[in-house]
Amino acid sequence: MKTISDLLAEQPVFAGLAPETLELIAGCGQNVRFTTDERILAENEPADRFYLLRSGRVAVEIDTPRQGPKTIETIGAGDLLGVSWLLPPYRWTFDARAVEPTRALAIDAACLRRKCDADPALGYELFKRFAGLVRDRLNTTRLQLLDLYGNGAS
Amino acid sequence: MAHPDLEVGTEAFSGPGPMVPLRYRVRSRRDDLDDTVTLELEPVDEPTARPGPGQFNMLWAFGIGEAPISLAGLDGDVLVHTIRRVGAVTAALCAAVPGDEIGVRGPYGVGWDLDRARGRDVVVVAGGLGLAPVRPIVTELVDHRDQFGRVAVLVGARSPDDLLYRDELAEWRSHLDLDVEVTVDTATPSWRGDVGVVTRLIGRNPNEPANTTAFVCGPEVMMRFCALALIDDGTPPDEIFVSMERNMHCAIGHCGHCQLDALFVCKDGPVLSWPTVEPLLRVRER
Numbered sequence: 001m002k003t004i005s006d007l008l009a010e011q012p013v014f015a016g017l018a019p020e021t022l023e024l025i026a027g028c029g030q031n032v033r034f035t036t037d038e039r040i041l042a043e044n045e046p047a048d049r050f051y052l053l054r055s056g057r058v059a060v061e062i063d064t065p066r067q068g069p070k071t072i073e074t075i076g077a078g079d080l081l082g083v084s085w086l087l088p089p090y091r092w093t094f095d096a097r098a099v100e101p102t103r104a105l106a107i108d109a110a111c112l113r114r115k116c117d118a119d120p121a122l123g124y125e126l127f128k129r130f131a132g133l134v135r136d137r138l139n140t141t142r143l144q145l146l147d148l149y150g151n152g153a154s
Numbered sequence: 155m156a157h158p159d160l161e162v163g164t165e166a167f168s169g170p171g172p173m174v175p176l177r178y179r180v181r182s183r184r185d186d187l188d189d190t191v192t193l194e195l196e197p198v199d200e201p202t203a204r205p206g207p208g209q210f211n212m213l214w215a216f217g218i219g220e221a222p223i224s225l226a227g228l229d230g231d232v233l234v235h236t237i238r239r240v241g242a243v244t245a246a247l248c249a250a251v252p253g254d255e256i257g258v259r260g261p262y263g264v265g266w267d268l269d270r271a272r273g274r275d276v277v278v279v280a281g282g283l284g285l286a287p288v289r290p291i292v293t294e295l296v297d298h299r300d301q302f303g304r305v306a307v308l309v310g311a312r313s314p315d316d317l318l319y320r321d322e323l324a325e326w327r328s329h330l331d332l333d334v335e336v337t338v339d340t341a342t343p344s345w346r347g348d349v350g351v352v353t354r355l356i357g358r359n360p361n362e363p364a365n366t367t368a369f370v371c372g373p374e375v376m377m378r379f380c381a382l383a384l385i386d387d388g389t390p391p392d393e394i395f396v397s398m399e400r401n402m403h404c405a406i407g408h409c410g411h412c413q414l415d416a417l418f419v420c421k422d423g424p425v426l427s428w429p430t431v432e433p434l435l436r437v438r439e440r
Contacts, residue, residue: 059349071341073350076358099346139379143351144339148373149282149312 028111034098041096050082056102061095085109175214175257189239201231207290208265208425214257215246222402224287236286262405271367275303281310281372306333306359310352356383363388371397394428
């Protein structure tokens with residue numbers, strides 16, 4: 001049976017980390033499951049954890065007046081859910097919902113932040129990795145904003 | 155004897171002359187989207203030369219004008235074209251009903267080199283109406299599945315309502331040896347599929363990037379970012395092919411409307427390799 005550390009090693013964001021580093025992070029982690037349509041995050045609630053998806057699919061949504069929730073993106077296996085835990089005020093800025101049965105690793109944010117504070121090298125390494133993911137998400141969101149396929153485009 | 159200049163770019167043309175359309179009749183019409191139709195066109199007299207995947211025809215709405223439209227399929231001599239209503243000519247073409255006559259001249263341009271991909275893994279990436287020009291590729295991949303390695307078809311659209319060829323997408327998805335992924339830019343919670351740009355689908359499929367040939371068609375910005383994502387994933391740049399869209403008028407490399415630096419997109423393209431086109435896409439147009 002795979003340990004949390006083994007499962008963390010399979011996640012792209014932690015690729016190449018030393019086994020002892022993975023063990024350290026694994027101490028803050030646990031396996032979780034979500035059923036279809038189960039709410040995972042809610043806007044403005046404390047960002048006290050983040051998720052690394054192992055299988056399934058999650059919709060990141062923002063609620064809009066009169067139109068209800070709008071899906072901004074969907075993410076799946078190997079993707080990170082949630083970055084608001086990295087910086088104050090540690091509150092979610094969107095909703096997230098499982099659109100199919102989903103398995104994930106949940107990482108306790110306060111636990112990992114404490115370990116990063118105690119080991120700045122670890123903190124720097126993780127921040128670089130998460131910053132890369134944030135950059136990638138920002139880039140794809142910019143493309144979405146272009147509305148490439150509208151207005152007579154291909 | 156024809157003027158030598160008139161022979162440029164007309165090698166594949168078999169009609170009465172490079173600028174003279176042949177008469178075709180609308181055999182069937184399918185309304186794909188609010189602004190998009192697919193027409194099946196059968197020759198009234200002689201057919202054009204046999205077009206290849208990725209080539210295009212100039213379709214004439216008699217009395218109005220002509221527009222370049224990519225081949226979306228071929229059934230014997232019957233041409234399949236998917237047309238979006240964006241101007242006077244395409245509005246007239248989109249209004250055509252079975253029995254109406256349309257002029258066709260072509261086929262023109264350099265199409266998809268599918269032979270290059272035989273024995274290799276294949277990724278087809280299409281965005282919006284860009285699914286039409288790659289449709290013949292997917293048909294070929296399905297019909298000759300044993301000649302290719304792992305195959306992924308990645309499709310992006312504006313919203314679920316803007317998805318082209320839904321029935322065919324469902325049929326392609328029914329093939330267990332074809333990895334078909336669809337994503338849309340925006341959706342309501344009732345959509346159970348992927349949401350996000352099509353570039354995010356690249357790298358998820360089990361292809362071996364170094365042994366992959368990629369065919370990409372869609373808006374230019376989309377193709378640019380797809381090519382970068384494919385290269386990031388390990389696909390060799392010279393195994394990436396894109397279909398360029400430019401303002402094609404004569405279609406035989408004379409008028410220069412579609413010129414991209416030294417290239418005439420109508421004649422040297424529309425399908426071009428990424429190393430050929432990449433430096434040109436970095437030139438800002440005004």
